[in-house]
Amino acid sequence: MTATAATSDGSGTPVEHWAAPFASRPVDATVTVPGSKSLTNRYLVLAALAEGPSRLRAPLHSRDSALMIDALRQLGATITEVPGDGDFGPDLEVLPLPAAAGASVTRIDCGLAGTVMRFVPPLAALRNGASVFDGDPHARKRPMGTIIEALKALGVAVASEDGSAPSSLPFVVEGKGTVRGGHLVIDASASSQFVSALLLVGARFDEGLHLEHVGKPVPSLDHINMTVAVLRGAGVTVDNSVPNHWVVAPGPIRAFDQRIEQDLSNAGPFLAAALASKGTVRIPNWPAETQQVGDLWRDILAKMGAQVTLADGVLTVTGGQEIKGGNFADTSELAPTVAALCALATGPSRLTGIAHLRGHETDRLAALVAEINRLGGDAEETSDGLVIRPARLHGGVVRSYADHRMATAGAILGLAVEGVQVEDIATTAKTMPDFPQLWAGMLAQDAAAASGPEEPSGGAAH
Numbered sequence: 397m398t399a400t401a402a403t404s405d406g407s408g409t410p411v412e413h414w415a416a417p418f419a420s421r422p423v424d425a426t427v428t429v430p431g432s433k434s435l436t437n438r439y440l441v442l443a444a445l446a447e448g449p450s451r452l453r454a455p456l457h458s459r460d461s462a463l464m465i466d467a468l469r470q471l472g473a474t475i476t477e478v479p480g481d482g483d484f485g486p487d488l489e490v491l492p493l494p495a496a497a498g499a500s501v502t503r504i505d506c507g508l509a510g511t512v513m514r515f516v517p518p519l520a521a522l523r524n525g526a527s528v529f530d531g532d533p534h535a536r537k538r539p540m541g542t543i544i545e546a547l548k549a550l551g552v553a554v555a556s557e558d559g560s561a562p563s564s565l566p567f568v569v570e571g572k573g574t575v576r577g578g579h580l581v582i583d584a585s586a587s588s589q590f591v592s593a594l595l596l597v598g599a600r601f602d603e604g605l606h607l608e609h610v611g612k613p614v615p616s617l618d619h620i621n622m623t624v625a626v627l628r629g630a631g632v633t634v635d636n637s638v639p640n641h642w643v644v645a646p647g648p649i650r651a652f653d654q655r656i657e658q659d660l661s662n663a664g665p666f667l668a669a670a671l672a673s674k675g676t677v678r679i680p681n682w683p684a685e686t687q688q689v690g691d692l693w694r695d696i697l698a699k700m701g702a703q704v705t706l707a708d709g710v711l712t713v714t715g716g717q718e719i720k721g722g723n724f725a726d727t728s729e730l731a732p733t734v735a736a737l738c739a740l741a742t743g744p745s746r747l748t749g750i751a752h753l754r755g756h757e758t759d760r761l762a763a764l765v766a767e768i769n770r771l772g773g774d775a776e777e778t779s780d781g782l783v784i785r786p787a788r789l790h791g792g793v794v795r796s797y798a799d800h801r802m803a804t805a806g807a808i809l810g811l812a813v814e815g816v817q818v819e820d821i822a823t824t825a826k827t828m829p830d831f832p833q834l835w836a837g838m839l840a841q842d843a844a845a846a847s848g849p850e851e852p853s854g855g856a857a858h
């Protein structure tokens with residue numbers, strides 16, 4: 397579990413390796429994961445736009461939520477930590493953006509957070525004054541053109557600091573305090589976040605917003621449905637009855653007191669541990685109804701041969717004797733975890749509908765192929781996904797590319813393959829700062845449970 401070596405991530409910065417723990421016996425653990433990144437950052441934005449003070453209970457505390465909090469504070473919201481009632485840190489009280497806030501130039505660090513770089517610029521348009529957006533080096537490579545062009549089409553000036561026309565970070569939004577809104581046509585095929593970003597703020601446009609998508613299919617539709625659900629929960633009228641059209645009526649956003657569901661996407665690596673070690677992992681507080689894409693784990697893991705039950709709010713996953721490969725479509729942000737399991741599978745797999753992962757924290761398709769193959773795997777890129785064939789894996793270093801989900805994919809592989817080291821495990825702080833401790837805690841439960849005669853794990857059999 398400890399850092400064992402120092403090397404370089406290619407940028408010249410020394411990065412420590414994390415010796416991924418190998419499961420010498422089946423995992424048997426109950427794990428509670430922190431709050432959902434997508435819900436926390438949506439509710440933070442809505443609270444900043446609401447008509448009164450709001451409270452988020454059990455929100456995520458991570459780099460992405462901290463970046464969102466800082467960004468909203470820069471725009472004028474007051475966000476205070478108050479004691480929470482659970483194990484995952486304080487609640488958040490939010491006083492919304494004051495009317496006609498702004499005037500001075502403000503600088504917003506988006507880090508590598510898609511939710512910050514896409515959701516906050518439309519808010520900055522409602523402020524008086526200039527907001528300068530920038531982020532991590534790789535953030536400058538993530539698709540942003542659609543948001544920039546959308547704001548311009550809405551009459552908001554967006555420029556580079558040197559005056560040229562930007563298509564990515566960094567850029568400056570010149571807010572005028574109000575946006576007229578109306579009918580807006582965009583191409584959101586590179587990210588669902590373009591749609592969510594505009595819908596979240598649409599009720600605050602003078603005429604509301606009729607957003608229309610034209611182009612290749614919008615990915616990650618679950619995330620758009622989540623946006624629509626949280627808006628409706630705050631009293632906003634949204635009509636999504638016609639595919640590729642979303643109509644948001646102008647009007648107030650109700651203040652709220654909202655408990656944040658745990659992050660079901662981040663539950664993925666722990667559930668995957670059940671398959672990788674032929675053990676059992678239980679996740680309590682699994683929501684009976686949710687818009688989170690992570691609810692798909694129930695189908696995906698069952699298809700891979702696991703026994704999956706949801707009873708009394710506890711999701712229990714028990715790995716089978718083998719991990720089955722298969723065809724997995726539209727897995728969105730779950731794809732790196734799915735790919736890690738496919739690399740351990742006994743049959744071939746095809747992941748489709750994820751071409752847009754090339755614009756995520758890193759080019760995830762290239763990164764997954766490189767890192768699976770570095771361990772002796774057999775993965776290949778297709779135009780819209782991956783093909784992964786069975787192969788005998790060996791130990792080695794899994795590079796993270798500053799991508800939290802590449803790091804957790806490395807941890808999954810390390811459970812089943814001896815001698816895996818993950819470069820820069822600390823990058824999991826993007827959405828799960830305690831990942832190494834939670835992972836160790838999961839394995840410690842397994843050790844505590846193994847008081848009887850030890851059974852050899854199938855973990856090394858791949």
Ligand SMILES: O=C(O)C1=C[C@@H](OP(=O)(O)O)[C@@H](O)[C@H](O)C1
Binds near residue numbers: 435510587589592
């Ligand atoms: O709106 C959101 O909270 C997200 C939407 C998705 O983005 P893409 O549509 O770019 O995949 C997802 O992958 C990301 O992790 C979070």
Ligand SMILES: C=C(OP(=O)(O)O)C(=O)O
Binds near residue numbers: 508511729756757827
């Ligand atoms: C794509 C992801 O993040 P972001 O919100 O930065 O787009 C992710 O968490 O998998």
